[in-house]
Amino acid sequence: MIRCQSLTWGAPGEPLTSPLSLELDNGSLTAIVGANGCGKSSLLKVMAGLQKPLAGQVTLSVPRQSGLSFLPQQQHLDRQFPISLHELVAAGFWGRRLSTQLRAQRLADALDNWHLSGLSHRPLMALSGGELQRALLARLSLTDAPILLLDEPHAALDELGQQLLWEHIHAWHGEGRTLVVVCHDLAAVRQHIAQTVLINNRQCVYGASTELIQQTPDMQVA
Numbered sequence: 001m002i003r004c005q006s007l008t009w010g011a012p013g014e015p016l017t018s019p020l021s022l023e024l025d026n027g028s029l030t031a032i033v034g035a036n037g038c039g040k041s042s043l044l045k046v047m048a049g050l051q052k053p054l055a056g057q058v059t060l061s062v063p064r065q066s067g068l069s070f071l072p073q074q075q076h077l078d079r080q081f082p083i084s085l086h087e088l089v090a091a092g093f094w095g096r097r098l099s100t101q102l103r104a105q106r107l108a109d110a111l112d113n114w115h116l117s118g119l120s121h122r123p124l125m126a127l128s129g130g131e132l133q134r135a136l137l138a139r140l141s142l143t144d145a146p147i148l149l150l151d152e153p154h155a156a157l158d159e160l161g162q163q164l165l166w167e168h169i170h171a172w173h174g175e176g177r178t179l180v181v182v183c184h185d186l187a188a189v190r191q192h193i194a195q196t197v198l199i200n201n202r203q204c205v206y207g208a209s210t211e212l213i214q215q216t217p218d219m220q221v222a
């Protein structure tokens with residue numbers, strides 16, 4: 001469960017929207033949509049505890065440190081950092097107690113699932129945007145956190161990558177996890193995510209994705 005109570009966020013003295021009060025149930029799958037700069041990523045960071053709200057609070061049903069995993073946008077990653085793809089992915093085991101054998105098996109499976117096996121020793125700086133995105137998603141897939149917050153997970157992915165993404169999102173949802181997904185692909189939101197938080201004209205509205213995206217003139221999809 002993620003509960004936002006009278007929440008505002010943004011630069012000091014400049015809240016991006018009117019206060020948001022919202023409760024997302026355990027096991028729910030929710031999109032956050034809206035125009036560039038409306039505050040979607042900032043809201044996700046406030047939910048993750050990575051950014052302080054201006055007012056109000058976020059309460060989670062699990063401890064934030066062990067119960068929540070966050071997929072950042074890849075431009076926040078330092079590609080010069082001297083690690084290889086499989087070391088980045090293996091960071092998804094952080095905080096988990098698993099035998100060496102189980103780790104090796106799960107890591108191999110994650111690399112395979114995200115079509116990364118042949119790239120596992122590549123340094124981060126030698127990966128394409130789509131390869132790096134799949135690596136970040138593979139890292140997320142190794143966590144057992146019940147709450148997953150994904151910031152533009154479809155970014156840089158080709159058609160196959162997007163298919164893998166939505167298969168995994170449905171699988172994680174099927175496991176009973178709570179997911180919040182910031183997404184610009186409105187057709188995909190309508191197809192895959194039933195509930196949406198729409199940020200429009202500095203207001204947050206929560207409801208059925210099909211209706212919200214249809215009703216808002218500048219949010220129409222082809």
Ligand SMILES: Nc1ncnc2c1ncn2[C@@H]1O[C@H](COP(=O)(O)OP(=O)(O)OP(=O)(O)O)[C@@H](O)[C@H]1O
Nearest residue numbers: 010011016034035036037038039040041042043182
């Ligand atoms: N560190 C920061 N310092 C100052 N302003 C910031 C900072 N991060 C974001 N902002 C501003 O806050 C507003 C909301 O940013 P945010 O990244 O949440 O938007 P968004 O809806 O996710 O946009 P996009 O769709 O372009 O990713 C923007 O106007 C942005 O310029």
